[in-house]
Amino acid sequence: MRDVRLHAGIPVKPVYGPEDLAGRDAARDIGQPGEYPFTRGIHRNMYRDRLWTMRQYIGFGTPAETNARFKYLMAHGQDALNVAFDLPTQLGLDSDDPRADGEVGRVGMAIDTLADMEEAFAGIPLDRVSVSLTINGMAAPITAMYYAVAEKQGAAPERVVTTPQNDILKEFVARGTWIYPVDPSLRLVGDLIEFSARQYPRSNPVSVCGYHIREAGCTTAQEMAYGLAIAAAYIDMMVRRGMAVDDFAPRVSFNFTCWGKIFEEAAKFRAGRRLYARMVRERFGATNPKSCMFRSLIGGGGSAFTVQEPENNIVRGAYIALAAALSGAQTMALPTYDEAYTIPSAKAQLIALRTMQICAEESGAADTADPLAGSYFVEALTNEMEAKILEELAAVERMGGIVEAVKSGALQAEVARQAYLFEQKLVSGEIPKVAVNCHVGERAAEADREVELYAFDPSVAARQVAKLAKIRGERDDRAARAALSRLTDEARGTANLMPAIMEAVKAYATLGEICQAMKTVFGEHKEPVKW
Amino acid sequence: MKVLIAKPGLDGHDRGAKVVAHALRDAGVEVVYSGLKRTPEEIVQEAIQEDVDAVGLSVLSGAHLPLARRVLDGLRAQGAGDIRVIVGGIIPPKDVDALVALGVARVFPMGTALPDIVKFFQEATS
Numbered sequence: 001m002r003d004v005r006l007h008a009g010i011p012v013k014p015v016y017g018p019e020d021l022a023g024r025d026a027a028r029d030i031g032q033p034g035e036y037p038f039t040r041g042i043h044r045n046m047y048r049d050r051l052w053t054m055r056q057y058i059g060f061g062t063p064a065e066t067n068a069r070f071k072y073l074m075a076h077g078q079d080a081l082n083v084a085f086d087l088p089t090q091l092g093l094d095s096d097d098p099r100a101d102g103e104v105g106r107v108g109m110a111i112d113t114l115a116d117m118e119e120a121f122a123g124i125p126l127d128r129v130s131v132s133l134t135i136n137g138m139a140a141p142i143t144a145m146y147y148a149v150a151e152k153q154g155a156a157p158e159r160v161v162t163t164p165q166n167d168i169l170k171e172f173v174a175r176g177t178w179i180y181p182v183d184p185s186l187r188l189v190g191d192l193i194e195f196s197a198r199q200y201p202r203s204n205p206v207s208v209c210g211y212h213i214r215e216a217g218c219t220t221a222q223e224m225a226y227g228l229a230i231a232a233a234y235i236d237m238m239v240r241r242g243m244a245v246d247d248f249a250p251r252v253s254f255n256f257t258c259w260g261k262i263f264e265e266a267a268k269f270r271a272g273r274r275l276y277a278r279m280v281r282e283r284f285g286a287t288n289p290k291s292c293m294f295r296s297l298i299g300g301g302g303s304a305f306t307v308q309e310p311e312n313n314i315v316r317g318a319y320i321a322l323a324a325a326l327s328g329a330q331t332m333a334l335p336t337y338d339e340a341y342t343i344p345s346a347k348a349q350l351i352a353l354r355t356m357q358i359c360a361e362e363s364g365a366a367d368t369a370d371p372l373a374g375s376y377f378v379e380a381l382t383n384e385m386e387a388k389i390l391e392e393l394a395a396v397e398r399m400g401g402i403v404e405a406v407k408s409g410a411l412q413a414e415v416a417r418q419a420y421l422f423e424q425k426l427v428s429g430e431i432p433k434v435a436v437n438c439h440v441g442e443r444a445a446e447a448d449r450e451v452e453l454y455a456f457d458p459s460v461a462a463r464q465v466a467k468l469a470k471i472r473g474e475r476d477d478r479a480a481r482a483a484l485s486r487l488t489d490e491a492r493g494t495a496n497l498m499p500a501i502m503e504a505v506k507a508y509a510t511l512g513e514i515c516q517a518m519k520t521v522f523g524e525h526k527e528p529v530k531w
Numbered sequence: 532m533k534v535l536i537a538k539p540g541l542d543g544h545d546r547g548a549k550v551v552a553h554a555l556r557d558a559g560v561e562v563v564y565s566g567l568k569r570t571p572e573e574i575v576q577e578a579i580q581e582d583v584d585a586v587g588l589s590v591l592s593g594a595h596l597p598l599a600r601r602v603l604d605g606l607r608a609q610g611a612g613d614i615r616v617i618v619g620g621i622i623p624p625k626d627v628d629a630l631v632a633l634g635v636a637r638v639f640p641m642g643t644a645l646p647d648i649v650k651f652f653q654e655a656t657s
Contacts, residue, residue, distance in 0.1 A: 087540075087541035087542065087543075087592055088541065090541075091541055091568075093541075099541065099570070100541075101594075101597055102540065102593075102594035102596070102597035102598060103540060103541050103592055103593075103594045106592055106593040106594060107542075107592050107593065171543070174543075174546075175543050175544065176542070176543015176544065176545065176567045176568070177543050178543075215546070216544075216545075216546045217546050217550075303546075306642065307640070307641045307642030308642055340621070340641045340642065341621070341623060341641070342593070342621065342623060343593075416545075416546075416549040416550075416553070417553075419546050419549060419550050420549070420550050420553040420554070423550045423554070423645055424645075426645075427644065427645055427646060436642075453623065456593060527566045527567055527568075529564060529565070529566035531549040531552055531553065531564055
C-alpha cells in the first residue's frame with residue numbers, strides 16, 4: 001500500500017475509527033463553534049450569519065490605475081480590498097530614488113505622498129469599505145496616510161476598518177521588506193498597534209502572517225507554530241508597554257495559507273485556534289473571549305500553482321477555496337491562475353473572485369459551521385497537528401525564542417532547509433504535481449504563450465516621478481521639513497511616533513523622507529545571511 | 532568551480548535562490564549566496580573578489596532587464612566579462628530572448644526543473 005505522509009510529517013492511515021479519539025475530552029477540546037477554545041470556529045453560526053469577506057490582493061502601476069481595478073472588482077461583488085504596494089513603497093524609497101529603478105509600479109501601486117493615497121481611494125468610502133494594506137516596514141506611515149485620507153473624506157474614526165499587515169517579524173524570515181534593525185522595527189509595530197487601538201478602535205493594526213513563511217518553504221505545522229510565536233511576541237511587547245491584553249488583543253488578526261491537502265489544512269486551523277485561545281487566556285490572562293479568537297484571512301498559496309498548463313490552476317484555486325471554507329476563514333483571497341507568470345490580469349482576478357463566490361453560494365460549504373467536526377480522521381489529525389505545532393514551538397524556544405531566532409537567522413536557515421527538502425520531493429515525485437511530475441503530456445510543458453497576461457506599462461515610473469516633483473513643488477516645504485525634524489527628534493526618545501508621522505504625512509512629506517527621518521536614528525538592518 | 536548566487540534589486544523572495552544554492556552545493560559546486568537587496572554594483576564587486584566562474588541572479592519582481600543589464604555592463608567594465616551570468620525567476624517568455632540578447636548565458640524562468648539548473652551550471656563552469 002502507498003505510504004502517505006502530510007507536509008507536517010504526520011503519516012496518514014487508510015482508515016480511522018473511534019479508537020483514534022480515545023482518551024480525549026470532546027467538550028473541552030472540541031466544544032462548540034463560537035465558544036472557547038474555538039476549535040470549531042470563532043462564530044456560533046459561522047457563514048449562516050455572515051459569509052467570509054472576499055478580498056483579492058490588488059495593486060499595480062499608479063494609484064489611478066489601481067483605483068480603477070478596485071472599482072472593477074467591487075462592481076463584480078468583491079466586498080473588501082487588499083492593497084498591494086510596489087517594492088520602493090514597501091521599502092520606503094521614493095519613485096525617483098535611483099534604487100527604485102525598474103521597480104516603480106511593478107508588483108503593486110506606487111505611493112510617494114498622501115496625494116497618491118487620496119487618488120487610490122477616490123470614490124471609495126472608507127467608512128464603509130474595509131481595506132487591508134499589505135505593508136510592513138512602512139506600515140506606520142502608510143497607515144497614517146490611510147487615516148489621513150479617511151479623515152479628509154469625513155469618515156468617523158470609529159467607522160474606519162483597516163488592516164495594515166504590520167508584521168515585521170515575518171518579513172525578516174520571508175518576503176524581505178525589512179528596513180530598520182529588529183528592535184526599532186518592533187517599536188514601530190507597537191506604536192501603530194497602540195495608536196490604532198486608541199484612535200481607530202475597529203482597525204486591525206496587526207495581521208500576523210504564517211502565510212509568507214509557508215510560501216518561503218516551511219511546513220504546515222511550522223507555519224502555525226511560527227505565526228503563534230510571532231503573535232505571542234507582539235502581545236508580550238504590548239503588555240510590557242503597559243497595555244491591558246483585552247485592550248488590543250480582540251483586534252489582532254492573522255493571515256495564513258491553505259494550499260495543501262484539504263484535511264491537513266483544516267486540522268491545522270482547528271488546532272491553531274485551540275492553541276491560540278489557550279495561550280491568550282492562560283499565558284496572557286485575557287478575559288474577553290474576543291481576545292482569544294484566531295481571526296484569519298485564509299487562502300492564497302501561489303506556490304501551489306504551476307506555470308505548466310496554467311488553466312489547471314483554476315481547479316487548484318477551487319480546492320483552496322473549499323479548504324479555506326472548511327478551515328473557518330473570516331476572509332478569503334485566492335491566487336490567480338496566471339500567478340506563476342506575472343501579477344494578475346483583470347480576467348484572472350475575476351475568475352478568482354467567481355471561484356470564491358461559487359464556493360460560497362453553490363457548493364454548500366457555507367451551510368453549516370465546521371462540517372468536518374466529529375470526523376474520526378479530522379479530529380485525530382487536529383490532535384496530531386496540535387502536538388506537531390507544539391514541537392515546532394519548542395524548537396523555536398531552543399533557538400532562543402522567535403525574536404532571537406530571527407536576529408540570528410536560525411529560523412531563516414530552517415525555512416530554507418525545508419524549502420530544499422520540498423523541492424527534492426517534487427523532483428523525485430514523492431510530492432505529486434499534475435502535468436509537472438506526473439501525468440505529463442507527450443510534449444514537455446513549456447511556458448504557455450497563449451495566456452493573456454497583464455502588460456506592464458513602462459510609462460508608469462515617469463508619470464509617478466512627475467507627480468512627485470509636482471507635489472514637492474506645491475507643498476508648504478517649511479511645514480514638511482519641520483514635521484520631519486520632529487519625527488527624527490522623537491525617534492531618539494521613546495514616545496509613540498504615530499502623531500509625528502501623521503503630521504509629516506499631512507504636510508505631504510514623501511514616504512522616502514519619512515523613512516529617512518527615522519533611518520537617521522534607527523540605522524539599517526544587516527541581514528544574517530543563513531541558508 | 533565557484534558560483535555567486537545573488538538577489539539584485541529590491542525583491543525579497545529568496546526561496547528560489549536558496550534552493551538553487553543548496554542544490555549546487557550538494558552537486559559539489561562552491562556557492563556564495565550574498566543575501567537580499569544587493570545592488571548590481573555590489574554584485575559585480577563580490578563576483579570579482581570571490582573570483583567566481585558564474586553569477587546566478589534571482590529576480591521575481593519584474594525588474595530583471597535593467598538589473599541584468601547593469602550587472603553585465605559592470606562585469607565588462609571591470610574586465611570580468613568572462614564571468615557568465617545566469618538569470619532565474621519570474622521571467623515572462625518574451626523577456627527570455629531580450630535577456631539573452633543582453634549577454635545572459637542562460638535564463639531559467641518559472642517552471643524550470645531543479646536538475647536542469649544544476650546541470651547547466653556544472654557544464655557552464657567546467
